[in-house]
Amino acid sequence: MNERLFGFVGGDSGAWEVTQMRAVKGAPLPEVKTIAILNGFSIQGHHAHWVLRGVTSNERYVTKEEKSRLIATQEGLGRTESTLAALIPIRKNASWWLLTQEERREILEERSHHIQIGMAYLPAIARRLYHCRDIGTPEPFDFLTWFEFSPSDASQFDDLVAQLRTTHEWSYIDHEIDIRLARKNG
Structure with a gap:
């Protein structure tokens, strides 16, 4: 079994109960x-009813210093107190993918401050990014972002996604779903 491959199965059985699901775009x-x-x-x-697939990968847009700060600050998934979660699948438009890696980094961090914004919410909100384009088969989204947090940090999570959705980077999003969840028996 490849430990980098993951499937998110939307259906009638699973450890996470859907509390809200909405198409943002x-x-x-x-x-x-x-x-x-x-x-x-x-x-x-x-x-x-549907399956979203992704793979874990290396961080693509962080500098060495940013990666060191992330490692030092971010806590892992599966914390006992993190009984709430969000799955946010996104697809960026063709214009994004025509940019070079360097141009995407400039939009992501220098203009939109994506990494800086996210770091402000660590360690309360844990996250893992799954890449869908790396699978080699057509997938409906480019990224699946999984977040976990405690009920006391739910408003912080709302603030985090609200900030990110106002950035220049988000103008490249053409499909986004916001799925909120609660751990069963959690």
């Missing part, structure tokens, strides 16, 4: 009751 996904997070792409044993 673009078409919505079909409504589901739960999301199961599976290591690998096999959904055997799960009734899926």
